[in-house]
Amino acid sequence: GGLGQLGVGLAEMLRKQYGAENVILSDIKKPPPHVSNSGPFVYADVLDYRHLRELIVNNRVTWLVHYSALLSAVGEANVALARKINITGLHNVLDLALENCLRLFVPSTIGAFGPSSPRDPAPDLCVQRPRTIYGVSKVHGELMGEYLHHKYGLDFRCLRYPGVISVNTPPGGGTTDYAVQIFHDALSTGHHECYLRADTRLPMMHISDCHRATVEFMQTPECQLSLRTYNIAAMSFTPEEVAQEIRKHLPHLTVTYNPDSVRQTIADSWPVRFDDSNARRDWGWAPVFGLEELVSDMLMSIRENKTNEAFPKS
Numbered sequence: 001g002g003l004g005q006l007g008v009g010l011a012e013m014l015r016k017q018y019g020a021e022n023v024i025l026s027d028i029k030k031p032p033p034h035v036s037n038s039g040p041f042v043y044a045d046v047l048d049y050r051h052l053r054e055l056i057v058n059n060r061v062t063w064l065v066h067y068s069a070l071l072s073a074v075g076e077a078n079v080a081l082a083r084k085i086n087i088t089g090l091h092n093v094l095d096l097a098l099e100n101c102l103r104l105f106v107p108s109t110i111g112a113f114g115p116s117s118p119r120d121p122a123p124d125l126c127v128q129r130p131r132t133i134y135g136v137s138k139v140h141g142e143l144m145g146e147y148l149h150h151k152y153g154l155d156f157r158c159l160r161y162p163g164v165i166s167v168n169t170p171p172g173g174g175t176t177d178y179a180v181q182i183f184h185d186a187l188s189t190g191h192h193e194c195y196l197r198a199d200t201r202l203p204m205m206h207i208s209d210c211h212r213a214t215v216e217f218m219q220t221p222e223c224q225l226s227l228r229t230y231n232i233a234a235m236s237f238t239p240e241e242v243a244q245e246i247r248k249h250l251p252h253l254t255v256t257y258n259p260d261s262v263r264q265t266i267a268d269s270w271p272v273r274f275d276d277s278n279a280r281r282d283w284g285w286a287p288v289f290g291l292e293e294l295v296s297d298m299l300m301s302i303r304e305n306k307t308n309e310a311f312p313k314s
């Protein structure tokens with residue numbers, strides 16, 4: 001799942017540290033030219049066990065980062081496919097990791113909590129009864145990975161990401177996607193129609209903090225980890241709060257609210273804040289971006305991309 005919102009940037013960060021040739025990106029989609037030119041890419045379907053095994057053996061893979069998934073909103077629209085990719089795909093990856101002594105990183109999400117979980121803040125360990133196929137598959141992933149760690153010593157690591165905000169790759173159909181779209185709308189039409197209520201507070205994170213957390217966590221010596229699944233947090237905001245912050249740069253931004261019942265119900269069942277004190281204590285997690293920095297950076301990056309598109313470098 002390396003060509004989604006998160007994979008390309010993570011590969012870029014890992015390649016800087018470990019060398020371009022030592023990090024293989026894979027997906028079932030065709031990579032855009034800048035990705036094909038930046039390092040090895042292979043086709044890999046997480047549902048094709050034999051082919052994945054061949055890739056792992058032939059390339060002497062040691063670490064596997066498993067990003068393929070259908071996200072929350074898309075998953076609700078296609079439960080059978082989400083079950084296949086998010087659960088059968090995960091089983092393939094877990095089996096391959098055990099068979100080939102791989103170390104394994106699998107992300108989880110704020111969506112792994114549900115209406116009966118404590119919401120403000122949600123701690124690492126509490127009731128988890130999510131009501132989406134996405135959340136159910138993520139809790140299953142957390143439990144399977146931890147089970148295989150305790151039973152067979154699998155080096156399984158999992159971070160629960162907040163909604164991730166980025167410029168370069170569009171998000172893949174989640175409940176938090178409005179928080180990316182609002183920046184593009186603010187700079188193009190000056191108007192955003194939000195599918196969540198104005199007061200819907202959710203945990204969010206700038207993509208560079210998300211990538212850095214992932215790499216730092218993967219590099220942490222095992223003896224420092226008291227858990228295998230950690231919450232990580234940076235900020236929590238509502239649509240109205242992010243709009244207010246954008247108005248400091250673009251005073252004419254208007255926002256109308258037209259809640260979509262599927263995504264609003266999902267958002268209302270998720271934590272409004274994450275308690276990430278265990279990650280801070282065990283492996284020194286600390287975010288760099290708060291709301292102010294996030295908004296400045298997003299607006300600057302979108303403007304820069306537009307300029308580069310208009311005046312491409314030869």
Ligand SMILES: NC(=O)c1ccc[n+]([C@@H]2O[C@H](COP(=O)([O-])OP(=O)(O)OC[C@H]3O[C@@H](n4cnc5c(N)ncnc54)[C@H](O)[C@@H]3O)[C@@H](O)[C@H]2O)c1
Pocket residue numbers: 001002003004005006007026027028029044045046047066067068069070071085107108109110160161162163164165170171172173174176
């Ligand atoms: N983006 C976020 O806000 C966020 C937040 C929390 C957790 N996560 C988790 O991080 C991971 C990556 O998320 P993302 O935002 O990049 O997702 P995304 O939807 O943008 O990308 C998912 C990728 O998986 C690929 N894929 C789909 N079916 C596949 C298959 N059968 N085999 C191989 N690849 C397949 C898709 O082509 C796509 O490129 C996911 O596990 C997601 O649950 C993301």
Ligand SMILES: C[C@@H](O)[C@H](N)C(=O)O
Pocket residue numbers: 071072073109110111161162163164173174175176177
């Ligand atoms: C929160 C996260 O898992 C994803 N962005 C979603 O909304 O589904």
